[in-house]
Amino acid sequence: MTPFSPPNIPLDINPAHYSISVWESLRPLLRFHGYRLITRRDTAQALAESVNRHLPEKWVGPAQDDDDLHWPFPAGAIFQGFRLSDSKDVVFKIIDTSKGDEVRILSHLKECDPMTSQGFHKKVVPILEIIELTATLSIAVTEEWGIFYCYYDDPADTWEEFAEFGCQVLEGLAFLHAHRIAHLDISGGNILPSPSRDLYPQRLYSFIDFGQSSMFAPSLESCLVKGDVATHKAPEMSKIEEYDPFKADVWQIGHFLSLAAKENSFETEGLPSLLSRMKHPIPTERPTPEEAFVELKSKVPSRTQL
Numbered sequence: 386m387t388p389f390s391p392p393n394i395p396l397d398i399n400p401a402h403y404s405i406s407v408w409e410s411l412r413p414l415l416r417f418h419g420y421r422l423i424t425r426r427d428t429a430q431a432l433a434e435s436v437n438r439h440l441p442e443k444w445v446g447p448a449q450d451d452d453d454l455h456w457p458f459p460a461g462a463i464f465q466g467f468r469l470s471d472s473k474d475v476v477f478k479i480i481d482t483s484k485g486d487e488v489r490i491l492s493h494l495k496e497c498d499p500m501t502s503q504g505f506h507k508k509v510v511p512i513l514e515i516i517e518l519t520a521t522l523s524i525a526v527t528e529e530w531g532i533f534y535c536y537y538d539d540p541a542d543t544w545e546e547f548a549e550f551g552c553q554v555l556e557g558l559a560f561l562h563a564h565r566i567a568h569l570d571i572s573g574g575n576i577l578p579s580p581s582r583d584l585y586p587q588r589l590y591s592f593i594d595f596g597q598s599s600m601f602a603p604s605l606e607s608c609l610v611k612g613d614v615a616t617h618k619a620p621e622m623s624k625i626e627e628y629d630p631f632k633a634d635v636w637q638i639g640h641f642l643s644l645a646a647k648e649n650s651f652e653t654e655g656l657p658s659l660l661s662r663m664k665h666p667i668p669t670e671r672p673t674p675e676e677a678f679v680e681l682k683s684k685v686p687s688r689t690q691l
Contacts, residue, residue, distance in 0.1 A: 411477075411524075414516070414518075415466065415477070415516075415524075416469070418514065418516055418526075419468055419469050419470055420466050420467070420468055420469065420475060420477070420526065421466050421467055421469055422464060422465075422466045422477070423464070423465040423466050423467070461478070461479065461480075461481075461596070462478070462479050463476060463477065463478045464476070464477050465477075465529060468513070473528065474528070474529035474580075475513060475526050475527065475528060475529055476526070476527050476528075476529045477524050477525070477526055478524065478525045478527070479518070479522060479523075479524055480522065480523050480524070480525055480596075481521060481522060482520075482521050482522060482523050483521040485596060485597070485598070485599075486595070486598060486599055486600045487525075487595045487596050487598065488515060488523050488525065489600055490566055490595045490598055490600045491512050491515060491525050491595060492515055493564065493566075493600065494507065494509050494512055494564070494566075495512040495513075495514075495515070497564060500560075501559070501560055501563040501564075503559070503563065503675065505556050505557075505559040505560045505563060505675070505678075506556060506557075506560060507557070507560050508553060508554065508556060508557025508560060508589070508590065508591045508592060509557070509561075509591050509592050509593075510527050510528055510530045510577055510591045510592070510593050511527060511528040512525065512526070512527050513526045513527060513528065514526040527593075528580075529580065530577040530578070530579060530580050530591065530593075535573055535574050535575070535576060535577055535578075536550070536573040536574075536576045536577070536578065536590065536645075537573045537574065539578055540573075540645060540648070540649065541645070541649060541651075542649075544651050545685060547645065547646065547649060547651050548681060548684060548685040549588075549685065550590055550645075551642055551681050552678060552681055552682050552685070553589065553590045554571075554576060554590055554592075554638060554642075555638065555674050555677050555678035555681060556674075556678055557590070557591065557592055558571070558592075558634060558635075558638060558674040559673070559674040559675045559678055561592070561634075562631055562634070562673070562674055564600075565600060565601040565602070565603055565605075565608070566595075566598060566599070566600045566601075567598060567599050567600075567601075567608070567610070567630030567631050567633070567634050568592060568595065568597075568598050568634055568637075569597045569598050569599065569610070569612070569615060569630055569633060569634065569637075570594060570596070570597040570598070570614070570615045570616060570637075571592075571615075571616075571617065571634060571637040571638045571641060572615075572616035572617055572637070572641055573641060573645070574616065575592060575593050575594045575616075576590050576591070576592060576593075577590070577591055577593055578590055579591070597612065597614055597615060599630055608629065608630065608631065609627035609628060609629060609630075610627065610628065610630045611623060611624055611625065611626070611627055611628075612624060615637065616637075617636075617637045617640045617641055619632070619633040619636035619637060619640075619668075620636070620666055621633065621668055628668070629668055632668035632669070632671055633668070634674070635663050635671045635672065635673070635674060635677070636663065636664055636665075636668070636671065638663065638674075639660050639661075639662075639663025639664040639671070639677075640663075640664055642660055642663075643660045643664065646660065655680075655684060656681075656684070659672075659677060659680050659681060663677055
């Protein structure tokens, strides 16, 4: 493997210049693996065009919090590029492997079967490669499904489109839970639509960003976590008290679907009841993703599973 040589960057460098310098130093390594970075100028222009979109400030570039910034690597930074063999657009993300399960989850999802034994399809943006950078840092390479584009930018216009979207994300969550993966930060910003009608004739929706996620061994009976970092926080989420992350996922997706349905006035018979049960204050009273999927699908009889 082509060795990586960290750049010698002054500690008082401007954060924006810092990010550019570190990523420039990664070019030889990424080229060795068959990828090329898009220039920072291209990325900055794309970011400038997205200022009115629902994106966090640190979507591109180094993390803003000192605790998240690991010299000389901007953990959490996301940049664009392409694969040299076929010019496929890709996204690079540096991940701190000493914190959380993100790399382990992505590695598992990359290799696992695309369908569960129950017939639920994988709804995750395709993972192309995990490149180990150091003992505690890796680069995840995924297809680019719109680094500046998410569900908020192209919401459903009709009840049929909304129901299809809901079915897909519930199916995707059922797949994750079948693999003992809890996402824990489900929101419109972490659900991307497929980028091309040529590659994906029917619009697909898939999850991204497993930075807050947890993955459990199949043999583990009690799966509990602590933590409350999320766009939509389930009422039981806490830094102090343990809770069931799978039930928190159901609350998050129910809350998000409720907001989306209200915004578009989708109040089809039975939908408010389903979403209310998904947001039940008592976690054990919430349906599973499978149960919610079956109930929502029944409201759209013509739907075919993707």
